[in-house]
Amino acid sequence: MFLSVFDLFKIGIGPSSSHTMGPMTAAARFLDEILTGDWPRPAGAKVDRVGASLHGSLAYTGVGHGTDRAVMLGLYGLTPVTVDPDQTDGIVEQISRDKRVSPEGHPSYRFDPGIDLVLDKKTPLLGHANGMAFYAYDASDRLLLKRIYYSIGGGFVVSEEELQRMKAKTAAPAAGKRVPYPFANAVEMLAMASRSGLSIAEMKRANEEIHMQRAVLDAGLDAVWDAMSRCIDRGLSQDGIMPGGLKVRRRARQLHDKLQEQWSQNRPNPLLANDWLSIYAMAVNEENAAGGRVVTAPTNGAAGTLPAVLRYWLHFHVEADKDSIRDFLLTAAAVGGIIKTNASISGAEVGCQGEVGSASAMAAAGLCAVMGGTPEQVENAAEIALEHHLGMTCDPVGGLVQVPCIERNALGAVKAVTAASLAIKGDGKHFVPLDAAIETMRQTGMDMSEKYKETSLGGLAVNVVEC
Missing domain, CATH: 1.10.4100 (2-methylcitrate dehydratase PrpD)
Known part of the structure; x- marks a missing residue:
């Protein structure tokens, strides 16, 4: 698989590529999935609340590496490239206060970090040590969408399907x-x-x-x-x-x-x-x-x-x-x-x-x-x-x-x-x-x-x- 120089050298923010940049990128991918993904949408159902759970190493050292903050910023609609490090504290405080995220191009979603962001040290995701799951619910808290992502180091993020293809060495070269x-x-x-x-x-x-x-x-x-x-x-x-x-x-x-x-x-x-x-x-x-x-x-x-x-x-x-x-x-x-x-x-x-x-x-x-x-x-x-x-x-x-x-x-x-x-x-x-x-x-x-x-x-x- 072709890896570009810009795959290895990504401009982002600290303190961790796998525990900060990766989860922020995964959250952004999940937002895209909500809008454009191919998933079964019950008639009339709309996403009203989002959540996430961190597993493995992300759960054990997530707070120290800023993983919780990264997920919040990602669900707010920011990426490692677009986020201003000097503004992150204020955004995190706003999310915690409002208990909502309003990413650009989306409606406002309920998201209470104290409830909807779980550091799960007991349930590892088997694909990789840095696993995380994202959830979307309707207004009655019915689960509409769940996606699992893995942060595999250096800011790289893959879905479960992409990880399996990588392990099977069947991934296609970049851009074909x-x-x-x-x-x-x-x-x-x-x-x-x-x-x-x-x-x-x-x-x-x-x-x-x-x-x-x-x-x-x-x-x-x-x-x-x-x-x-x-x-x-x-x-x-x-x-x-x-x-x-x-x-x-x-x-x-x-x-x-x-x-x-x-x-x-x-x-x-x-x-x-x-x-x-x-x-x-x-x-x-x-x-x-x-x-x-x-x-x-x-x-x-x-x-x-x-x-x-x-x-x-x-x-x-x-x-x-x-x-x-x-x-x-x-x-x-x-x-x-x-x-x-x-x-x-x-x-x-x-x-x-x-x-x-x-x-x-x-x-x-x-x-x-x-x-x-x-x-x-x-x-x-x-x-x-x-x-x-x-x-x-x-x-x-x-x-x-x-x-x-x-x-x-x-x-x-x-x-x-x-x-x-x-x-x-x-x-x-x-x-x-x-x-x-x-x-x-x-x-x-x-x-x-x-x-x-x-x-x-x-x-x-x-x-x-x-x-």
């Missing part, structure tokens, strides 16, 4: 168009690069341009980086306590000011690059934790790793330019697509190895490419980064993407740069193929206890006392 370089794994990617003489970014670009004009693609890539860069800058300008109750203080601005002082005084710092990487990544993930505007890369929980490495490239390499930014993103998306196709980018499916591990591999590949790496070196860089995240659990304290998520992104960025540096100094030949690392991640995720898959039932989440 055949791409010129349809690599589904790293072996195929390298073989096609060898035969064509093209870089990974050039092959990915050729695939994208089957679906859109070059100018549209470039404008979209520029918009993605602009959103990432603005997120870094905003994160570096903010301070104070992040929401959620853990009372975790933002640190990126303070650390940035100290580093700027060292820079201006020409004080020696052998860890300078690592410090900048860490601060950039933390800035993004602090913004994400606060519900700000972020870009999935490939998820919100891992949103800081790749932008930090790309900002590092622009900061420390004089040859960096706009074309190199586009090549970085295209290369990273090619690797991210292979990982998602053959394993997962969802913490609820495979733990944090699928989120920060995937992000680090994507960032390493992108950096290696713009530094002049061959396709073989790029594949090696991605493998090194991913291999050294294998087995990493997803255990957010208090169900919030703050501890250990923020610092974990910083270290993922450091690993990505190290992996790219190691790979580009070699000839591309290495012992463990990227495909083997991806399959190992998938198997490890299958073996991993549910306690360590974004449920906050194990790991740091139960061994750190919440303040």
Whole structure:
């Protein structure tokens, strides 16, 4: 299945792609289903009330990840792209007060969040750990329509039918168009690069341009980086306590000011690059934790790793330019697509190895490419980064993407740069193929206890006392 660069890099809001953006998108899909869906409508029946239930990981960590708010905003008619993060508190308060939602193009529906939004920890939906159900009732509370959706990571949402087709590997390619370089794994990617003489970014670009004009693609890539860069800058300008109750203080601005002082005084710092990487990544993930505007890369929980490495490239390499930014993103998306196709980018499916591990591999590949790496070196860089995240659990304290998520992104960025540096100094030949690392991640995720898959039932989440 063709995955666009814009499937991997979605502009949205925090704090979670799977627990915030996904449920908001699912609610919007349900509203569309009410109006245009093919479902049996009893004569004269009209939808008067809507409701939703959250299951699995969405139920366990939904409040900490803002899932309840996301559903409310989605039923209000907003999407991750259209919602203004600065307006969300007021909208949520209005819905709670009025006990109604009035999405554009719809009549007003009864919706009392205290009754009609249920966090059901006892009834898992078997298709996926991130399951949710939406309901529509008439004025006499007769059930008219029920739909189940799954948020499968990175903001992707599928219905029950779509999920079954995915599992059966029968899903049709996007837009029904055949791409010129349809690599589904790293072996195929390298073989096609060898035969064509093209870089990974050039092959990915050729695939994208089957679906859109070059100018549209470039404008979209520029918009993605602009959103990432603005997120870094905003994160570096903010301070104070992040929401959620853990009372975790933002640190990126303070650390940035100290580093700027060292820079201006020409004080020696052998860890300078690592410090900048860490601060950039933390800035993004602090913004994400606060519900700000972020870009999935490939998820919100891992949103800081790749932008930090790309900002590092622009900061420390004089040859960096706009074309190199586009090549970085295209290369990273090619690797991210292979990982998602053959394993997962969802913490609820495979733990944090699928989120920060995937992000680090994507960032390493992108950096290696713009530094002049061959396709073989790029594949090696991605493998090194991913291999050294294998087995990493997803255990957010208090169900919030703050501890250990923020610092974990910083270290993922450091690993990505190290992996790219190691790979580009070699000839591309290495012992463990990227495909083997991806399959190992998938198997490890299958073996991993549910306690360590974004449920906050194990790991740091139960061994750190919440303040």
